[in-house]
Amino acid sequence: xxxxxxxxxxxxxxxxxxxxxxxxxxxxxxxxxxxxxxxxxxxxxxxxxxxxxxxxxxxxxxxxxxxxxxxxxxxxxxxxxxxxxxxxxxxxxxxxxxxxxxxxxxxxxxxxxxxxxxxxxxxxxxxxxxxxxxxxxxxxxxxxxxxxxxxxxxxxxxxxxxxxxxxxxxxxxxxxxxxxxxxxxxxxxxxxxxxxxxxxxxxxxxxxxxxxxxxxxxxxxxxxxxxxxxxxxxxxxxxxxxxxxxxxxxxxxxxxxxxxxxxxxxxxxxxxxxxxxxx
Amino acid sequence: xxxxxxxxxxxxxxxxxxxxxxxxxxxxxxxxxxxxxxxxxxxxxxxxxxxxxxxxxxxxxxxxxxxxxxxxxxxxxxxxxxxxxxxxxxxxxxxxxxxxxxxxxxxxxxxxxxxxxxxxxxxxxxxxxxxxxxxxxxxxxxxxxxxxxxxxxxxxxxxxxxxxxxxxxxxxxxxxxxxxxxxxxxxxxxxxxxxxxxxxxxxxxxxxxxxxxxxxxxxxxxxxxxxxxxxxxxxxxxxxxxxxxxxxxxxxxxxxxxxxxxxxxxxxxxxxxxxxxxx
Numbered sequence: 001x002x003x004x005x006x007x008x009x010x011x012x013x014x015x016x017x018x019x020x021x022x023x024x025x026x027x028x029x030x031x032x033x034x035x036x037x038x039x040x041x042x043x044x045x046x047x048x049x050x051x052x053x054x055x056x057x058x059x060x061x062x063x064x065x066x067x068x069x070x071x072x073x074x075x076x077x078x079x080x081x082x083x084x085x086x087x088x089x090x091x092x093x094x095x096x097x098x099x100x101x102x103x104x105x106x107x108x109x110x111x112x113x114x115x116x117x118x119x120x121x122x123x124x125x126x127x128x129x130x131x132x133x134x135x136x137x138x139x140x141x142x143x144x145x146x147x148x149x150x151x152x153x154x155x156x157x158x159x160x161x162x163x164x165x166x167x168x169x170x171x172x173x174x175x176x177x178x179x180x181x182x183x184x185x186x187x188x189x190x191x192x193x194x195x196x197x198x199x200x201x202x203x204x205x206x207x208x209x210x211x212x213x214x215x216x217x218x219x220x221x222x223x224x225x226x227x228x229x230x231x232x233x234x235x236x237x238x239x240x241x242x243x244x245x246x247x248x249x250x251x252x253x254x255x256x257x258x259x260x261x262x263x264x265x266x267x268x269x270x271x272x273x274x275x276x277x278x279x
Numbered sequence: 280x281x282x283x284x285x286x287x288x289x290x291x292x293x294x295x296x297x298x299x300x301x302x303x304x305x306x307x308x309x310x311x312x313x314x315x316x317x318x319x320x321x322x323x324x325x326x327x328x329x330x331x332x333x334x335x336x337x338x339x340x341x342x343x344x345x346x347x348x349x350x351x352x353x354x355x356x357x358x359x360x361x362x363x364x365x366x367x368x369x370x371x372x373x374x375x376x377x378x379x380x381x382x383x384x385x386x387x388x389x390x391x392x393x394x395x396x397x398x399x400x401x402x403x404x405x406x407x408x409x410x411x412x413x414x415x416x417x418x419x420x421x422x423x424x425x426x427x428x429x430x431x432x433x434x435x436x437x438x439x440x441x442x443x444x445x446x447x448x449x450x451x452x453x454x455x456x457x458x459x460x461x462x463x464x465x466x467x468x469x470x471x472x473x474x475x476x477x478x479x480x481x482x483x484x485x486x487x488x489x490x491x492x493x494x495x496x497x498x499x500x501x502x503x504x505x506x507x508x509x510x511x512x513x514x515x516x517x518x519x520x521x522x523x524x525x526x527x528x529x530x531x532x533x534x535x536x537x538x539x540x541x542x543x544x545x546x547x548x549x550x551x552x553x554x555x556x557x558x
Contacts, residue, residue, distance in 0.1 A: 004295060011295075012295050013294060014294075014295040016283060016285060016290075016292060019431075020300050021300045021363070022425065022427070023427035023428060023430070024302070024425055024426050024427060025427070025428060025431050028301070030371075055431075080371060086300075092390045094433075094434040095434045095435070107295055109295075109296075114372075134414075134416075135414025135415050135416040135450075136415070137412065137413075137414040137450075139411060139429075139432055140414075140428055140429070145428055146301065146303055147428045148301070148302035148303060148304070149302060149304060149334070149419055152298075152304050152334075152375060153419075154373075155372075156375055171416075171450075199414070
């Protein structure tokens with residue numbers, strides 16, 4: 001089984017002069033693989049294209065990437081596909097080669113499915129508040145770039161396997177996201193998710209849920225989420241493309257309803273969508 | 280001539296699963312090479328050690344690194360040595376391996392000396408103000424980590440070869456540094472350099488100049504530098520370990536004295552230190 005393709009070749013070694021290593025000058029996508037196919041491919045490609053545009057990396061040939069993804073996913077019942085696109089090689093120094101001289105590096109790698117226990121979905125997860133905060137940078141917010149030290153530091157804050165995720169605040173003290181998930185809260189029956197225009201990642205699953213909520217007629221807003229909003233929330237859940245949705249059972253001692261009405265409607269819609277795809 | 284050593288081996292290829300690529304989970308140093316030796320080695324090693332401590336990467340064996348550096352520098356009259364230390368390999372996910380399981384990756388690479396024209400030192404340089412701003416993060420400020428997209432974006436803002444450097448402001452509008460240099464201003468005869476406790480890099484040359492100013496009895500402070508401070512400055516200069524000091528001739532149309540008294544004293548002290556080393 002091939003585990004990694006770099007620019008189309010089956011290899012796991014990279015030129016150490018790549019700007020992805022030197023500056024984190026690139027982007028990534030983490031994609032669920034089900035029954036031999038990458039899920040939500042188009043949404044991932046859209047975000048990747050937006051990231052390339054934002055960083056002025058030449059657009060990636062999506063059909064080429066799709067072919068490579070399918071090659072790795074063939075016969076894989078469940079897995080994780082990680083795609084990394086970097087600005088490629090370049091001399092020493094921050095200055096990037098001119099756009100028409102850039103030869104992006106394309107890494108497509110298959111990883112095993114993370115074996116989270118079923119109770120994360122059925123009984124919800126326990127979450128902490130991280131001390132590591134997210135710096136503001138509107139130019140980098142939303143996209144999934146390779147500058148991830150804030151997440152690495154935040155994830156290093158705890159070892160307790162009973163704590164499944166950590167919430168990250170921005171420098172103003174607003175709650176933005178989990179280290180690897182987006183956050184939704186339900187307060188006064190309304191769904192709310194933090195604004196990611198200053199920092200944070202606009203997750204593909206977050207986007208799907210925002211659309212789904214609109215379709216279901218659930219009042220939904222993107223805006224500031226404070227710790228007080230969380231303290232008064234009726235339901236809280238986390239999402240990403242691997243886990244779909246985890247209800248939050250508890251945040252630093254404060255407990256939430258796991259099987260709340262709004263969370264249930266979103267999860268039902270997700271299940272229905274998954275079944276529709278399988279048909 | 281060997282150009283790169285990775286973990287002691289002459290190679291230019293890296294395992295693509297390295298956390299340096301995936302998250303920018305590592306540090307670097309850029310060191311001037313003169314007459315076969317890396318300059319200001321101890322100061323670079325001190326900052327690298329501080330960075331490792333901050334990111335909880337096991338301390339690097341400095342004598343091992345020194346041996347590798349000397350191997351690359353042998354016979355090199357002028358060059359640039361770049362050292363990259365990453366947290367090494369690891370599975371998918373932000374969570375780092377336990378400290379005792381971390382095997383850092385050590386990359387030592389030799390680059391050619393950048394051929395800046397002499398007039399940058401004698402007549403000063405022209406500088407712009409970048410639109411790309413630095414996000415605040417005290418945990419990452421000061422150290423030279425691999426998350427450098429802000430610098431890449433800032434450096435991509437201009438193409439004009441007549442503009443040599445761009446100044447970066449933080450999200451509050453304070454001036455912090457150049458894309459690849461630290462900044463000093465002289466106002467009312469006092470030397471001042473921006474505080475880098477929220478963002479920016481604590482450059483090795485910046486540290487040397489702060490010490491030198493103290494030794495020379497020049498009043499010197501670390502603090503906020505606003506655009507207004509710059510507008511009223513008598514002298515402005517940039518520094519890093521490759522260029523030492525470039526006087527700033529002009530910032531966005533505002534002109535400064537290139538051969539100012541304070542800059543001249545610092546540059547003289549630098550020249551004297553360089554001569555002393557050669558003896």
